[in-house]
Amino acid sequence: MADENTPTPVPPAALKAAAGFVRAHGKPSRAVVEPIGRVGARVVLVGKDGAMGDVIVPSAETGDALVEKVRDLEPAEWNRETVSGTKIGSAHRAKMAARGRG
Numbered sequence: 001m002a003d004e005n006t007p008t009p010v011p012p013a014a015l016k017a018a019a020g021f022v023r024a025h026g027k028p029s030r031a032v033v034e035p036i037g038r039v040g041a042r043v044v045l046v047g048k049d050g051a052m053g054d055v056i057v058p059s060a061e062t063g064d065a066l067v068e069k070v071r072d073l074e075p076a077e078w079n080r081e082t083v084s085g086t087k088i089g090s091a092h093r094a095k096m097a098a099r100g101r102g
Contacts (some may be wrong), residue, residue, distance in 0.1 A: 041060040
């Protein structure tokens with residue numbers, strides 16, 4: 001087990017992707033870290049412009065460390081403010097609706 005004072009390593013590709021998202025979609029951007037089982041965690045990114053993206057990391061702790069390391073990326077939860085800040089287009093809505101049909 002790692003020492004409490006040892007920073008959690010973050011994959012360079014995840015840092016690059018998250019920082020690129022912030023540059024492309026505005027400051028500040030938000031990040032919601034969601035555990036996804038054995039795979040690790042999904043860091044859902046919400047840009048100032050409402051765009052959404054994500055980065056998969058090995059653990060929720062890695063996701064939290066990613067959010068800390070990326071300038072202008074703020075930790076968030078799925079609350080009213082975060083949800084209302086998203087802009088989901090009609091094409092994405094239709095795609096998600098089709099997945100629910102048998």
